[in-house]
Amino acid sequence: MQKDKIFIGVIGGGDCSDDVYNLAEQVGERIAQAGAILVCGGLGGVMEAASKGAKKGGGTTIGILPGIDKSQANSYIDIPVATGLGEGRNLLVIRNSDVVIALPGKYGTLSEIGFCLALGKPMIGLSTWDVSQDMIKAEDAEDAVKMALTKVMKHG
Amino acid sequence: MQKDKIFIGVIGGGDCSDDVYNLAEQVGERIAQAGAILVCGGLGGVMEAASKGAKKGGGTTIGILPGIDKSQANSYIDIPVATGLGEGRNLLVIRNSDVVIALPGKYGTLSEIGFCLALGKPMIGLSTWDVSQDMIKAEDAEDAVKMALTKVMKHG
Amino acid sequence: MQKDKIFIGVIGGGDCSDDVYNLAEQVGERIAQAGAILVCGGLGGVMEAASKGAKKGGGTTIGILPGIDKSQANSYIDIPVATGLGEGRNLLVIRNSDVVIALPGKYGTLSEIGFCLALGKPMIGLSTWDVSQDMIKAEDAEDAVKMALTKVMKHG
Amino acid sequence: MQKDKIFIGVIGGGDCSDDVYNLAEQVGERIAQAGAILVCGGLGGVMEAASKGAKKGGGTTIGILPGIDKSQANSYIDIPVATGLGEGRNLLVIRNSDVVIALPGKYGTLSEIGFCLALGKPMIGLSTWDVSQDMIKAEDAEDAVKMALTKVMKHG
Numbered sequence: 001m002q003k004d005k006i007f008i009g010v011i012g013g014g015d016c017s018d019d020v021y022n023l024a025e026q027v028g029e030r031i032a033q034a035g036a037i038l039v040c041g042g043l044g045g046v047m048e049a050a051s052k053g054a055k056k057g058g059g060t061t062i063g064i065l066p067g068i069d070k071s072q073a074n075s076y077i078d079i080p081v082a083t084g085l086g087e088g089r090n091l092l093v094i095r096n097s098d099v100v101i102a103l104p105g106k107y108g109t110l111s112e113i114g115f116c117l118a119l120g121k122p123m124i125g126l127s128t129w130d131v132s133q134d135m136i137k138a139e140d141a142e143d144a145v146k147m148a149l150t151k152v153m154k155h156g
Numbered sequence: 157m158q159k160d161k162i163f164i165g166v167i168g169g170g171d172c173s174d175d176v177y178n179l180a181e182q183v184g185e186r187i188a189q190a191g192a193i194l195v196c197g198g199l200g201g202v203m204e205a206a207s208k209g210a211k212k213g214g215g216t217t218i219g220i221l222p223g224i225d226k227s228q229a230n231s232y233i234d235i236p237v238a239t240g241l242g243e244g245r246n247l248l249v250i251r252n253s254d255v256v257i258a259l260p261g262k263y264g265t266l267s268e269i270g271f272c273l274a275l276g277k278p279m280i281g282l283s284t285w286d287v288s289q290d291m292i293k294a295e296d297a298e299d300a301v302k303m304a305l306t307k308v309m310k311h312g
Numbered sequence: 313m314q315k316d317k318i319f320i321g322v323i324g325g326g327d328c329s330d331d332v333y334n335l336a337e338q339v340g341e342r343i344a345q346a347g348a349i350l351v352c353g354g355l356g357g358v359m360e361a362a363s364k365g366a367k368k369g370g371g372t373t374i375g376i377l378p379g380i381d382k383s384q385a386n387s388y389i390d391i392p393v394a395t396g397l398g399e400g401r402n403l404l405v406i407r408n409s410d411v412v413i414a415l416p417g418k419y420g421t422l423s424e425i426g427f428c429l430a431l432g433k434p435m436i437g438l439s440t441w442d443v444s445q446d447m448i449k450a451e452d453a454e455d456a457v458k459m460a461l462t463k464v465m466k467h468g
Numbered sequence: 469m470q471k472d473k474i475f476i477g478v479i480g481g482g483d484c485s486d487d488v489y490n491l492a493e494q495v496g497e498r499i500a501q502a503g504a505i506l507v508c509g510g511l512g513g514v515m516e517a518a519s520k521g522a523k524k525g526g527g528t529t530i531g532i533l534p535g536i537d538k539s540q541a542n543s544y545i546d547i548p549v550a551t552g553l554g555e556g557r558n559l560l561v562i563r564n565s566d567v568v569i570a571l572p573g574k575y576g577t578l579s580e581i582g583f584c585l586a587l588g589k590p591m592i593g594l595s596t597w598d599v600s601q602d603m604i605k606a607e608d609a610e611d612a613v614k615m616a617l618t619k620v621m622k623h624g
Contacts, residue, residue, distance in 0.1 A: 002234045078158045084398045095238045111582030118575035242552045267426030274419035314546045390470045
């Protein structure tokens with residue numbers, strides 16, 4: 001049963017630089033290696049990179065999509081969830097994560113950071129919006145996933 | 157990749173008789189045996205029975221939940237999706253299904269039948285609300301899953 | 313304060329015959345004359361007719377829209393509410409109504425009838441889907457609005 | 469028809485200091501005096517203060533609520549909209565505003581700022597989260613409402 005695993009959300013821009021793509025891929029791979037499930041928004045950029053990494057690591061990926069068409073999902077998503085909620089799906093990404101790792105992104109990412117902190121879920125920041133001391137800052141992908149696992153064990 | 161598989165929704169009451177439970181379990185098992193993924197509302201009754209059957213058949217089960225807590229899902233759900241939308245999750249069950257099989261249920265099931273027909277998705281009825289000629293009536297579990305697969309291939 | 317008034321939902325097809333349009337207009341007018349607020353889906357057909365009638369009767373009209381653009385609302389809506397939820401707005405129409413009057417409509421209307429009955433809210437049917445004994449059948453517009461007011465007073 | 473008016477969103481904390489309450493009340497009053505409609509989250513703190521000010525100024529107030537019970541709305545709301553979407557209603561507050569004025573608030577307010585900027589709607593900040601140069605900073609209530617009106621005219 002996948003449901004007993006830890007669900008780790010990865011958020012970040014739908015477009016991103018190669019450096020950020022690499023970083024997100026490493027985060028995704030380490031999530032899978034830790035036996036956790038990746039939850040993301042299912043589209044491109046950071047979401048695609050994290051999903052690609054998670055599949056490389058042998059994990060399972062859930063993509064919570066804004067539209068009603070599951071074919072919108074990037075190629076590395078195992079389980080697409082078509083919401084038809086538009087940006088409202090951002091909240092569902094957070095609701096389905098036990099802990100969230102935020103990478104660089106724009107205002108959509110900021111809305112997700114807001115929701116995550118509002119719900120009191122642990123949030124790890126990796127070179128992202130620096131808006132709150134409630135966000136734990138990580139140095140690199142390895143550090144971020146380690147912190148996520150530690151936090152969710154304390155929190156859950 | 158699970159995303160390339162057919163997603164079959166099963167809808168029906170959160171409480172049900174033993175007969176309906178058995179029927180839903182058979183439907184779930186045949187869905188899994190056909191290599192399709194089961195989508196349901198993730199709770200008890202018909203949803204639980206179909207999920208139980210799908211796991212018996214070696215399949216994957218997605219439970220789209222009304223609340224925000226994935227532990228709400230029945231024991232046979234692999235991928236719980238916590239929506240926090242209340243009854244609004246009924247629409248997401250339909251949106252995530254390529255075809256829907258309706259079993260006996262109450263008014264929540266009726267709302268899902270309405271959505272499914274409104275979206276023009278193929279709908280198979282098995283001893284359920286008899287509200288439309290656009291619903292295809294099946295005789296038993298085997299018949300229902302066969303019809304679902306036939307319809308989704310024509311429709312998709 | 314409008315909030316202390318009774319909110320009466322009117323549901324029905326986005327396209328309708330002239331006869332149904334006239335009926336919906338009468339329903340809307342009587343809702344306004346009774347001092348209640350009209351809630352509807354904000355678009356054409358039955359929704360437009362009921363809104364037109366309510367404005368003729370000097371009332372207030374709320375249109376809960378599927379899209380994100382409030383200009384989608386028909387000309388008789390005072391307060392458009394842009395949800396961006398697509399058909400998911402059907403549930404919000406019901407949630408915002410103390411009692412619902414259903415006129416002829418297609419599957420979207422059926423989903424709303426399902427939700428209304430699922431939420432246990434009083435539902436008055438006027439020449440619409442005949443799916444449940446929990447729906448109270450009215451003869452004409454006057455009868456429907458009278459029943460709605462009676463029911464909401466008992467229910468509230 | 470209210471629908472032809474400008475809809476101005478006011479966002480901010482559900483709890484606030486007396487100073488912020490006074491500021492929000494002034495903002496609400498000036499919105500009403502300008503002939504615009506106030507959209508807010510319908511609860512306490514900044515939302516209540518802005519609604520109170522808008523009613524003092526003779527305006528109309530819409531409260532888009534997280535729950536399913538319209539009685540949740542503060543006493544100054546004319547039109548409560550019960551969404552049942554929880555924090556998801558934050559997005560609906562933004563979707564229903566032509567321009568948004570942000571006052572001090574916590575993480576819920578941050579999620580709304582993120583959504584507003586993501587949707588490319590003009591956003592006026594009044595002593596709130598300083599997260600983006602796309603947010604226009606105002607000095608006081610008068611300034612904020614003036615800027616909001618100017619921006620929405622250019623933007624619309």
